[in-house]
Amino acid sequence: KNEVEQSPQNLTAQEGEFITINCSYSVGISALHWLQQHPGGGIVSLFMLSSGKKKHGRLIATINIQEKHSSLHITASHPRDSAVYICAGCLDSNYQLIWGAGTKLIIKP
């Protein structure tokens, strides 16, 4: 069993829909990262959070450290949001990141 699980693995939605991607982890982490990987392969960091909620434009990330769960939400989704979204936990023990396998999101116009 992976230490970081993302769901769903694949998600297709219509433009304008509210999107939720979930990340659950089974190990102790001090912070969680959300990243976006574009179809061309580039990886961009979206958020790093250790508690509560962060918002950037149409993206919102939340985390509940006690429940070991984080969510990434996209409001008013747009085709340009189509990408793979990856969560990664920063381990308490050695500060390395453990990575989820990613959620492939496709937004149709």
Add this chain to the structure above:
Amino acid sequence: NAGVTQTPKFRVLKTGQSMTLLCAQDMNHEYMYWYRQDPGMGLRLIHYSVGEGTTAKGEVPDGYNVSRLKKQNFLLGLESAAPSQTSVYFCASSRYHRNEQFFGPGTRLTVL
């Protein structure tokens, strides 16, 4: 600022050949990382460095060596390439271990 750059972008090797991938960052970051990404799997950490002159093993270090002689550069070496090392390699850097990581564009390596 260029951020994080990687060279080369693509490479094809024959089994047993050697090569070095170069990662450079201009953000004065202390931490640098090498990852590999394979289809259907998450990024896996190969080696990392917490500062100039230091290196440490990550999750999948076998078959790779690294060096960090200068703060801005992190080199990944394959001494004797194997088909199992066919992958996309990403370099990243961060100010410290809990900070945002900045990624290079990746190197697509094929070992025949």
